[in-house]
Amino acid sequence: MSASTRGGPVLVVDDDPDIRETISFLLESVGHEVVTAANGEEALLCLREGLAPCMILLDLMMPIMSGWQFRDEQRRDPALSAIPVVILTGAGNAAEHAATLGVTGYLEKPVPLDTLLSTVRRFAGA
Secondary structure, eight states: OOOTTTSSSSEEEEEEEEHHHHHHHHHHHHHHHHHHHHHSSHHHHHTTTOOOOOOEEESEEEEEEEEHHHHHHHHHTTTTTTTEEEEESSSHHHHEEEEHHSSSSEEEEOOOOOHHHHHHHHHHHH
16 A cells, blocks of 8 residues: 555544545555544544644544534644644535634535545645
């Protein structure tokens, strides 16, 4: 498996293990490195321990720490605030949520494979 050409893995943050597994499998099958987290708290821990992803795919509705809470924490931390975030949500009103959260983009579940791959390619290459 080759690493992403722009360096750093894709961080997939979603509480649904099937979604995390599927996205990881799909991205890895085309050469991306992937790290997953089940909620915002796990994602922040990974980032604060030194993970430097090329982008974050972020679900919004999660237990423990939601995508909204994660994004608030990420934006307040100068070491993490520049990491591009694309929300991946089934919550509806994705465009409004994206604007409110100041993220780079959004994808609505279920996301078509070609849309997912082209979005990741924008940040990760490969």
